Amino acid sequence: MIILVLLATAISYTLYANFLQKNERVGAVGELAPDFVLKDLNGNEYQLSDYRGKGVFLNFWGTYCEPCKDEMPYMNKLYAEYKDQGVEILAINVGETDLAINTFASKYGIEFPIVVDVNGEVQHAYNIYPLPATFLVDSEGKIVKYYDKPMTEEMIREFMEQIKP
Amino acid sequence: MKNVKCECGHVNPLGTVICESCGRAVGENSKTNDLLDMRYEGTARRSQVRNQTIIDKIWNFFSSVKVGVVLIVLALIASAIGTIFPQEMNANLDKPANIYYEEKYGWFGKIYYLLGFHDLYSSWWYILLVASIGVSLVICSLDRAVPLYKALKKQRVPKHISFMKRQRFFNQKTVGNTEKLVVLAEELLKKSRYKVILDHGSLLAEKGRFSRWGPYVNHIGLIIFLIGVMLRFVPGFYVNEQLWVKEGETKVIPGTDMQYYLTNHKFLVEYYSEEDNEAYKNALEQKGAIVKNFQSNVTLYKASEKTLPGKNPELIKIKDDEIRVNKPLTVDSFSLFQASYKLNEISSMTLALTKKETGEEFGEITIDLTNPKDVYDLGNGYLVYLMSYFPDFVIKNGEPATNSPFPNNPAFAFKMVTPDKPEGEISFVAIQQNLEPMGENQYKMAFKNADFVNYTGLIVRKDLTLPIIAIGGAIFLIGVAQGSFWQHRRIWIKEDNGDLFIAGHTNKNWYGFMREIEKIFAGTEIPIPKDQGLEKEKKDTTNQGVDSVG
Numbered sequence: 151m152i153i154l155v156l157l158a159t160a161i162s163y164t165l166y167a168n169f170l171q172k173n174e175r176v177g178a179v180g181e182l183a184p185d186f187v188l189k190d191l192n193g194n195e196y197q198l199s200d201y202r203g204k205g206v207f208l209n210f211w212g213t214y215c216e217p218c219k220d221e222m223p224y225m226n227k228l229y230a231e232y233k234d235q236g237v238e239i240l241a242i243n244v245g246e247t248d249l250a251i252n253t254f255a256s257k258y259g260i261e262f263p264i265v266v267d268v269n270g271e272v273q274h275a276y277n278i279y280p281l282p283a284t285f286l287v288d289s290e291g292k293i294v295k296y297y298d299k300p301m302t303e304e305m306i307r308e309f310m311e312q313i314k315p
Numbered sequence: 316m317k318n319v320k321c322e323c324g325h326v327n328p329l330g331t332v333i334c335e336s337c338g339r340a341v342g343e344n345s346k347t348n349d350l351l352d353m354r355y356e357g358t359a360r361r362s363q364v365r366n367q368t369i370i371d372k373i374w375n376f377f378s379s380v381k382v383g384v385v386l387i388v389l390a391l392i393a394s395a396i397g398t399i400f401p402q403e404m405n406a407n408l409d410k411p412a413n414i415y416y417e418e419k420y421g422w423f424g425k426i427y428y429l430l431g432f433h434d435l436y437s438s439w440w441y442i443l444l445v446a447s448i449g450v451s452l453v454i455c456s457l458d459r460a461v462p463l464y465k466a467l468k469k470q471r472v473p474k475h476i477s478f479m480k481r482q483r484f485f486n487q488k489t490v491g492n493t494e495k496l497v498v499l500a501e502e503l504l505k506k507s508r509y510k511v512i513l514d515h516g517s518l519l520a521e522k523g524r525f526s527r528w529g530p531y532v533n534h535i536g537l538i539i540f541l542i543g544v545m546l547r548f549v550p551g552f553y554v555n556e557q558l559w560v561k562e563g564e565t566k567v568i569p570g571t572d573m574q575y576y577l578t579n580h581k582f583l584v585e586y587y588s589e590e591d592n593e594a595y596k597n598a599l600e601q602k603g604a605i606v607k608n609f610q611s612n613v614t615l616y617k618a619s620e621k622t623l624p625g626k627n628p629e630l631i632k633i634k635d636d637e638i639r640v641n642k643p644l645t646v647d648s649f650s651l652f653q654a655s656y657k658l659n660e661i662s663s664m665t666l667a668l669t670k671k672e673t674g675e676e677f678g679e680i681t682i683d684l685t686n687p688k689d690v691y692d693l694g695n696g697y698l699v700y701l702m703s704y705f706p707d708f709v710i711k712n713g714e715p716a717t718n719s720p721f722p723n724n725p726a727f728a729f730k731m732v733t734p735d736k737p738e739g740e741i742s743f744v745a746i747q748q749n750l751e752p753m754g755e756n757q758y759k760m761a762f763k764n765a766d767f768v769n770y771t772g773l774i775v776r777k778d779l780t781l782p783i784i785a786i787g788g789a790i791f792l793i794g795v796a797q798g799s800f801w802q803h804r805r806i807w808i809k810e811d812n813g814d815l816f817i818a819g820h821t822n823k824n825w826y827g828f829m830r831e832i833e834k835i836f837a838g839t840e841i842p843i844p845k846d847q848g849l850e851k852e853k854k855d856t857t858n859q860g861v862d863s864v865g
Contacts, residue, residue, distance in 0.1 A: 185624075246706075268625075271567055
């Protein structure tokens with residue numbers, strides 16, 4: 151009897167640990183978003199946990215990523231609209247050159263903060279697949295959704311609504 | 316629960332087939348005169364006796380050897396199917412797995428993914444299957460080993476004659492002085508390293524009992540092995556990550572919880588040359604270059620404090636090291652192995668501002684491709700603005716663009732400001748290309764040279780489960796040896812009114828046992844047992860012969 155209980159415990163723990171590991175791999179939805187500190191091109195630091203109380207639209211992007219180019223204008227437009235409603239956009243560049251980012255940002259007139267993940271540490275922490283990759287973080291700092299496909303304006307709007315505090 | 320009372324007055328638990336005390340057959344068995352089934356000493360096994368509660372049912376299910384074999388076969392089949400397509404972790408997917416398998420292998424690939432075959436060792440049902448094998452091993456063993464152990468421990472020396480008669484080895488003989496013969500037998504058996512106990516004129520000689528524990532020791536080894544494998548899923552026990560570091564770059568070592576950082580100073584490939592050894596000459600001529608050494612010169616650092624991803628902590632140098640193939644750098648329980656490399660990525664390019672007509676140069680600019688500047692001042696009114704930079708240049712939709720952030724095919728758009736042309740001229744420079752999109756220029760950016768860097772590809776590994784797996788394997792082998800190379804042999808001798816009875820039992824190698832008995836008792840009056848099993852077999856075969864004729 152005791153033996154059966156022990157065995158059952160061992161097995162359930164293994165399964166549980168395995169699920170944890172699986173979740174870690176795709177940015178655990180429902181878990182706390184891994185905190186990070188990144189700098190923008192002017193050297194200003196942005197820390198995710200400073201955004202507690204606000205929804206954060208966390209977008210990983212690169213200048214070479216075609217869907218990213220399409221999404222940027224929508225994000226720009228909706229950023230202006232949702233900023234006052236407590237939703238921020240933080241765009242994490244995957245570690246390109248300042249020149250490339252600057253050229254891109256001025257071409258699209260980007261208003262929201264762009265930070266650079268120079269060593270890829272944040273990408274590793276979130277374990278992202280190829281771009282684009284978007285995480286929706288709610289006002290409590292939890293990941294609500296992970297989305298790895300191109301987004302339309304309506305989708306972005308819907309996402310913003312989801313994390314509005 | 317009902318118990319079974321033997322003729323001798325001993326009360327046996329339900330399910331017993333051979334009386335614990337005197338050895339008489341009890342229950343169904345007592346009606347025939349066939350040889351006794353001596354497995355598990357005829358004791359009552361839990362799984363044979365109880366079948367009321369759910370716990371009993373689970374116990375009975377897992378205690379069946381058939382179920383165990385089926386589980387093992389299922390696990391084998393699943394593992395075999397898992398090899399049809401590459402596993403996710405080995406496949407270097409360029410797409411998420413849910414898309415990849417369907418796109419590459421069609422509907423079968425989709426099912427393969429949905430059933431979790433793409434990542435078999437982490438799929439819940441596979442883990443459950445392997446865990447069930449473990450449970451089956453534990454329960455099978457306990458169900459049998461515990462009653463067997465008890466029975467052998469408390470076995471009584473005097474056995475009823477019916478017990479002896481129904482052993483495979485048995486004989487009886489009327490002799491003169493039985494008491495003297497029993498004492499002689501004791502002496503002879505002790506000489507052959509039997510443990511002998513005398514009790515009321517009965518004798519029990521036994522050796523090699525521990526061989527009976529072989530299979531269970533074997534199972535314990537297997538269970539430890541399985542526990543080791545399961546521990547891989549427990550965080551902190553197992554790490555297997557890739558780390559690419561460019562020369563000159565410092566990166567955090569993945570899997571170390573951001574504790575350790577590594578700088579790659581240089582990656583080098585060395586080749587064998589004829590100077591190493593005259594004898595190499597032929598081989599080198601045939602094969603061309605043969606690599607002698609892959610090596611990364613690195614420095615290991617420890618972070619002074621735990622930081623968040625993206626923030627650079629203060630680094631404390633631990634050591635300089637050279638990582639070669641099979642000569643990993645080790646720190647704590649981590650090992651960094653040389654696994655891969657990438658050579659000759661362009662790190663910087665040097666170009667000269669040149670007047671086309673005269674070829675006169677007005678200075679050189681060196682563009683660091685990881686950090687290009689937007690303006691390079693050459694003095695005397697000569698300026699070069701870097702307007703855009705495309706590391707992996709392609710034309711997409713008629714516009715210059717980049718395919719990736721890696722400088723595989725760098726291209727630049729320059730604006731050259733000179734005293735002649737203060738408003739500037741636009742030049743587009745790619746490898747072996749020079750475009751002038753805004754019309755004919757007087758100046759050009761002429762390519763001078765490029766510098767290259769190498770990447771080293773390391774594998775970060777930590778495996779605390781290996782010692783456990785090794786111990787499990789060792790115990791497994793001890794169990795195998797224990798069960799295979801030794802036999803549990805027992806001899807019973809009993810005197811009764813001038814008759815001397817002898818019976819023998821072993822768990823294997825009956826032939827060798829008989830030879831041993833013959834040798835021990837040679838030249839004495841002690842009867843040598845006859846192999847009743849052999850006689851029965853003969854009878855069976857003759858009967859079969861008759862049957863087939865009939």
